Each structure stands twice: as C-alpha cells, then as structure tokens.
C-alpha cells in the first residue's frame with residue numbers, strides 16, 4: 001500500500017480515499033448498466049456522493065492543507081476541477097435522464113472526477129501526509145459534517161421527487177393538520 005494511505009477508518013485521508021473508491025465503482029456501474037432507469041438511479045447516487053464529498057473537501061480538508069501551503073497550484077487546480085464538476089452536476093440535476101445528452105454529460109463528469117481523484121491520490125495526498133496535521137482529528141470533523149450533509153442532501157432529493165408531476169404530492173402547500 002502507498003505510504004500516504006492509512007488503514008485507520010477515522011483518518012481523514014482514509015475517509016476521502018474510501019469516497020473515491022465508492023464513486024469510481026458507481027462510474028463503472030453506470031458504464032455497464034443497460035437501461036435508462038438503472039443509469040438514472042446510479043447517476044443520482046453518484047451525484048449525491050459527489051456533492052457531499054466535494055463539500056467536505058472544500059470546507060474542511062483543503063483549508064487545512066492551505067494553512068500549511070501545499071503547492072498553491074495543486075490546490076487551485078483542485079478548486080477548478082470542483083468548479084467544473086459542479087457546473088455539470090447542476091445541469092444534470094435539471095435533467096430527468098431521458099435527454100439526448102444525459103449519458104454524455106454524466107460520462108464527461110465521470111472523466112473529470114476520475115482525473116481529479118488521480119491528482120489527489122497521486123500528488124495532493126502524499127504531500128499532505130508530510131505536513132504537521134492531525135489527520136485523526138480532521139477525520140472526526142469530516143465524519144461529523146458528512147452526517148449533516150447526508151441528511152441535508154437526502155431531504156433535498158426527497159423534496160425534488162415529491163415535486164415531480166405525477167408524484168403523490170405536487171403542491172408545496174403543507175398537509176392539513178387535524179385539530180387537536
């Protein structure tokens with residue numbers, strides 16, 4: 001195994017690398033999926049994972065590295081790769097999966113993220129490991145924030161589904177409550 005990798009599940013870099021493995025698996029599954037329904041399901045899952053992952057890197061991991069100045073170029077490039085991914089994710093979020101370009105757009109997102117992962121694991125993480133950072137403490141912060149974000153993203157996805165025409169509740173109006 002690589003020197004920068006830790007087997008400790010609470011280690012920040014271990015957590016991020018595990019996220020990478022999950023999204024890479026989802027990208028592979030998307031490529032192998034036959035029908036549009038399974039492609040839609042897999043892409044939705046990958047996008048939710050990516051949203052949470054990008055947020056914890058931007059809010060917690062990158063700032064910790066920047067404090068000790070890991071090559072500015074490396075960090076700036078990571079920011080820009082996140083930016084491109086977010087643009088594609090926002091467009092995919094507005095699609096329902098039946099569009100002509102849906103598969104192509106998701107494939108470009110996957111290519112962009114695979115490249116980003118290669119740079120993080122091949123360059124950023126090994127550099128980070130040599131810094132004076134408590135990666136276990138950082139890992140705890142990441143795990144806490146991840147839980148919060150998963151609840152938020154889960155709620156958003158639920159609202160989106162119930163707002164779709166044909167779903168049981170299309171109106172934003174609250175349900176009527178029975179008098180106590």
Ligand SMILES: [Fe+2]
Nearest residue numbers: 016057117120
């Ligand atoms: Fe990452």
